[in-house]
Amino acid sequence: MSLGVPQLGVPVDVWLTAPAGSGEVLEVVDGAFVTKRIGGNPHHYLAVSLLLEFERQWGAVATAPGNWAIELAPDGSVVRGRVPDVLVDGDELRTVDVYVGVPAAAVEVWSPGNTLREMNEKRGEYRAAGLPVLLEAFLSDxxxxxLDWMVNLGRHWSTVATSEGDTVLDVPARPGVHEAFSVVPNSLLRR
Structure with missing residues (x-):
């Protein structure tokens, strides 16, 4: 009798078909499902608006949300899989159910229900995976x-631009890192 190779993570097809509760999404952390609550309509609208801005300004392909397999086990199962509000990269995002690799950028739209621990875990995972740009967004009180535009310096994130309300977020291009990006934050909700 032969013993099968133990599963080290969650198979991609299982991740994609696992049922989540209403208002929830499943992510994979250390090879097991973790349930995350998703934001409401302003949260989703803001994510889609940022997707459109990345596509318009960078000529890139973006998806909102995006399934990102950050870490795979040798057997191809997902050890760490997150669902950023927006993933930005290339044409592959149109054809794959789960993105594997390092995207050009990711967006997290934080909600009041996000804990500091959760935010720091995702920041650390994204940084360790080599993500060059993380754009964080939230609605203030x-x-x-x-908006906070952060670049990966290897050992930490560096916030290179911050903006709120009607003040333009203006990020100059950094050759080899990212293209220029400019937006008025409140315009993303079409006020």
Whole structure:
């Protein structure tokens, strides 16, 4: 009798078909499912607006949300899989159910229900995976959109631009890292 190779993570097809509760999404952390709550309509609208801005300004392909297999086991199962609000890269995002590799950028739209621990875990995972750009967005207490543009310096993230409300977020291109990006945060909610 031969013993099968133990599964080290979650098979991709299982991740894609596993049932999540209403208002929830399943991510994979250390080879096991973790349930994450998803935001409401302003959260989703903001994510789609940022997707459109990346596609318009960078000529890239983006998806909102995006299934990203950050770490695969030798057997191809997902050890770490996250669902950023937006993934930005190339044509592959149109054809694969789960993105494997390092995207050009990712967006996290934080909601009041996100814990600091969860935010720091994702930041650390994205940095360790080599993600060059992380754009964080949230609605401030005043209802304004707040944006933080961060670049990966290897050992930590560096916030290179921050903007809120009607003040332009203007990020110059960094050759070899990212293209230029400019947007008025509140315009993302079409106020």
């Amino acid at each position: 005043s209802g304004d959109v707040h």
